[in-house]
Amino acid sequence: MSTSLHDLPVVVIGGGPVGLAAAAHLAEREIPFVVLEAGDAPAAAVRQWGHVRLFSPWRYNVDAAARRLLADAGWVEPDLDVLPTGAQLADDYLRPLADLPALKPHVRYDSRVIAVTRQGMDRVRTANRATTPLLVRLANGDDLLARAVIDASGTWTNPNVLGASGIPAHGEGEAVAFLEHALPDVAGADRNRFAGKRTLVVGAGHSAANTLLSLAELAGQTPETSVVWAIRSTSPARTYGGEADDALPARGALGSRLRAHVEDGTIELVTGFAVEHLETTTDDRVRVSHGATTITADRIVSATGFRPDHTFVSELRLDLDPILGSTRALAPLIDPNEHSCGTVPPHGADELAQPEPGFYAIGVKSYGRAPTFLLATGYEQARSVVAALAGDWEAARDVQLDLPETGVCNSNPVLDSDTIAGGSCCDTSAAPATEPAARGLATGIDGGLLRAPLTLISVTEAGNSDQAGTCCG
Structure with a gap:
């Protein structure tokens, strides 16, 4: 018996900040969905760096759709000018978000994804591929069928090796x-x-x-x-x-x-x-x-960064940039040899689309090995991709993103101390000094997270979270 794609949910892999943002947008658009979180609670990976304080205050750390849903439920947003820790982000925002009636019945914990493919197909077969459900297999043996899959699983559980050549150094395993x-x-x-x-x-x-x-x-x-x-x-x-x-x-x-x-x-x-x-x-x-x-x-x-794990989607048709491991269309926009976090142009569903219909990687995983990701970018990716899945391409392509300048233009600048002290090499005209140019940013990564230690400022990114050495986090 065949299953119509439109009768199936969208499966979101990862219950971290960007995965739950995607769920919030899906809920607003009344698109059925399931969130699969490998940990036993929302944002399990974020909790692993819960002692770290983010660079950006609460006003920039909450997704717009999530904020609307939480506000309707009477949620009181934390002090907008305070910089939260990872634990506070998880406990004060992501846990209440995941517990909302619009999301909670659709979030499954202890649900690690080990494969995504097409039902009854490997990646070689073409006939009827676009109309065949995606199949998501869990570590416990369960199979879920989906109309689309949004991979927001992050990179935290897949760190780079210590060896400088991209492979383990001699003796690394023994040490x-x-x-x-x-x-x-x-x-x-x-x-x-x-x-x-x-x-x-x-x-x-x-x-x-x-x-x-x-x-x-x-x-x-x-x-x-x-x-x-x-x-x-x-x-x-x-x-x-x-x-x-x-x-x-x-x-x-x-x-x-x-x-x-x-x-x-x-x-x-x-x-x-x-x-x-x-x-x-x-x-x-x-x-x-x-x-x-x-x-x-x-x-x-x-602290050598992180890389995406594409092994569990190896039976999908992916067009990955051979250098970064992002989509080929996104790679030149995020190339760390050319861009810092603050100079990455807006991008959305078009740049994130793969030859495999209905599959998108968003969040830090979408950047592959580029270490210039910001959480604000992930939130806008989630909004755009969900709009595309809803067939609202006008909204999907209306990507709005302002990011803060870092004071350096790429992730490996040749700068001496006088250059740094003299000011930013980047154009900051779009970022007035009186208002940080960010809409919902919180974490970048190291491949990562915009982080600062608890001792950095007294008032104040990567698993299923969003987090690599980076100029921005």
Whole structure:
């Protein structure tokens, strides 16, 4: 018995900020949907970096459709000028959103997707493909049929390797006991693993910067603690960013504080270091080497970013850019060699469409390996894609997105300190100083999240969340 596509729901993979935003837009348009979240609660991945504070205040962290639905239910939005932590984002916004009557019956937890294909078809068969339901298989063996699939699963569970060549360094597998995932809770739950230890942080994005600042604070409390920072480039200018010229003050302060710790010697900076070999020592330490240069440490924090996992959609027809792993149409718009977070042009359903009808990846996963994603972008992607699924192409193509300047124009600028201090290399005419140019932005990523440690500013991105080394988070 055949099933009509229009009788089937849209399946959203991922119950993080962008996945739930897509659900809110689907609910507003009365399109049946199911959200599949791998964790046991909304935004399970966000909770893993719950100790980290976002760069942007609440006014920019809530999707427009979600805000309307929550307001109708009597939700009181937090103080618009306060910068929330990841835990607050999950508890004070995403949990209430997922619990709304319009969403709750349609959100399934502990539902990890292991494959997406066409019912009765592999990717070779063409006949009747566009009118055949998509099939989503879960780890528990359940199969769901869908009229469309929106993949908002993020990249948090698929970090890059430590090796600089895109493959594991020699000895990386044997040294796994010394390695930490990005953004450990240095000041909290993970403190004992770092106190009194020598920690090497590898990476040049904001995940690395946050960890370095937390370690520097720990070093001030525990003198035996020491911190080494290794980057591949010859200058840390990308990580320092725009500093005072950043449209998001908390993000600018991150770079300024990091620079200060490097200059006063609290953080030892090693430039031009590409991890090639790891070797454990007899005294339970690890040696990390690049050529003749060797760094010995007790712990290593791998803050080298994230990459998308396309393996579970390998039976779909995808046209992926060979470099970034995004859609081919989106790649030139987000190329980190050309763009910072603030210079990415608006884009929506047209740029996110694949040769496989009805399949879209949105959120940080849509950017592939480009580390310039912002949560505001994900919210607008969700709005545009849902409008397209509703057949409202006028709304789908009316993409509106203003993003803040970072003070640098791409993710690997050749800038000296005078250039940084002298102002942004980017045109900020669209971003008046009195009003940060962002509509709903919260996280970028490291591939990631716009993050700042709890200690960065007193008042204040990646799994199924949205989060890679980045100029913007």
